Amino acid sequence: MSDAKPRNGQDSLAGRLTRTLIVWVGGVWLLCVLAVVWYVDREINHNFDSELVEVSHRMFDMAVQELEKLRVQHESGTLDTPLIAPKQLFSEDAVMYQVVDIHEHVLLRSAEAPVGAFDVPLAAGFSNSQSWRVYTVRHPSLGLYFQVADPLDERRTALNRTLFGLIIPLGAVLPLLALVLRNVARAELRVLQQLAGEIEKRSGADLRPITLPGLPQELRSVGDHVNRLLERLSQSLDVERALAANAAHELRTPLAAARLRLQTALDHDLHRNDVQGALDALQVLSHRTEKLLQLSRAESGASLARARVDLVQLAGTVAQEFWQDPLINERLKLKVPDSAAPVAFGDVDALAIALRNLVENALRYGSNGRVVIEVAAPCTLVVRDFGAGVSAAQLETLQQRHVRHGSDRAGYGLGLSIVGTIVEKHGAKLELASPPAGAAQGFEARIVLRPA
């Protein structure tokens, strides 16, 4: 039993928790990074673009003037190669621009700009070439175009830098986070191991309830359920022991009697009295076996059904079993309510056993007088006899288990404890009275059930 306890195994709860959490945290983190990257990319592009627009507005006119000036200086030569504009004093950064005529001849370029024309169509607005982002403006009157460019590399580098800045800490922190999560999970789950340890300690000899202070709510309910299970187990173990002790005692006596009688009968050439005695002993044995069977059935509450039980029908069926005997037919009376139809919730077979036992007791101890089965509203089964009854002190001890009713030595007294058990399993009440209310003498047992 103890070897089936994986402490550091692949499948520990802490391990599972850590793995799942890491996968999810990492996943969510990655998603966030992608979202941030997308946003940063957008912002960078936007900023670079607006800078291009600004530069074009600022420099177009200056570039046109520059072109005029340089054209005057280079009056003589033809313009095979574009003129190079001198560096502006106030421009802190390198600006790449070209002034292009309508035939895409580069007339003027800044020092940093490439010699050839940008490979983009001559239309106002933004456009991308292989490696450039170009903004084109058209001169309103001169038929010239002004193109400012940014290398796309620059933007990519900026984006990559942001991406690395976010992903590298993730890669570094994730293992750290895993370590922390695992330790936290282990620490929090230690209480589970304690609970498991406590449960493991329980055995047939030790069924004390589990007491662990400071259990979280989920585990407290597990603990409570285990405790309830332990209680039931301990009860049924008690019953099993009592039953075993009872069974041995109750069954051995008549068995011994029967064997003795039969042996004597054989020795005496089947003397009539001996055979009769053996038969009587076997009769007792049959009866006790049946009672013990009923008791064990009543005790095994697990098999009890929970269904609607029509008490009138139940009482009628049980009464008819007894009426088979003409002598009992004269003594036993059934009373059912005139208007109400009591229906209880429970196990019809178990309730029949209980009622049958009460009737058997009443017939036996009722001094051969009348016995009444009554079904009373709202939901009560009553069995009443008008015999000698019992004393107050006896009444007190009657409901204790395995105490025999009356002075009979035949051992039928298991009956009331069977009734008690069945009543208890139904969450009902067994009320005993002697004498019954309004009678001079007798005994009354009431099974007060909860209406369905």
Added chain:
Amino acid sequence: MRILLVEDDTALADAVCSYLLAKAFVVDVATSLAEARGALLSVQYAAVLLDLHLGDGDGLSLLPQVRALREPPIVIVLTARDQVTDRIRGLDAGADDYLIKPYDPAELLARLRAVERRRSANTSPVLQLGTLEIDLAHDRVRKDGNPVVLTQKEWALLRVMATRPERIHTRENLADALYGFGDEADSNTLEVFISRLRRKLGRSHIQTLRGLGYRLSFSADDDE
């Protein structure tokens, strides 16, 4: 009287056989449903003693065939199933009686004797209910020693109840007894006849059990 015992435990079957033979009953044993079906076809039995748990099925499945016979034998179920639900199931299926193993041999004998009596109406006993005497064999009822005159329909009702005094008789059951007379036997007419019977026999001798039916009551000292 010839009896069919349907029982697959041969030891028990032998014991029952020798017990009943000693009491002058003729007993045939069937150890399976199939054998029992065969026996029922060839012999006219007065009673069938039926075990429920048989090798080839549930003993209750034999009941439809039994009931379909021209003169159906009485069926007494002998079983180890002692739950009240089993008993209700058995009686609902049409069994006449129900004995639980280990049953008292004397009780089995008493039930068979009752069957015997019912079959030979001439030897019917006189049923004594307090000061009331019901003689089914001669259609006579005496109250305090004085003869009571009953109509045919009243007799039909009383006969059903007095033949099986240990039973609660359902309204349907009793209405069936009236049905043979060709009248509209609805539940109102049944109540009319019951109340007439009560007037003639004494109120307390027929007990109404609401939701169950009617039965003959032995206790004349009614405490209601």
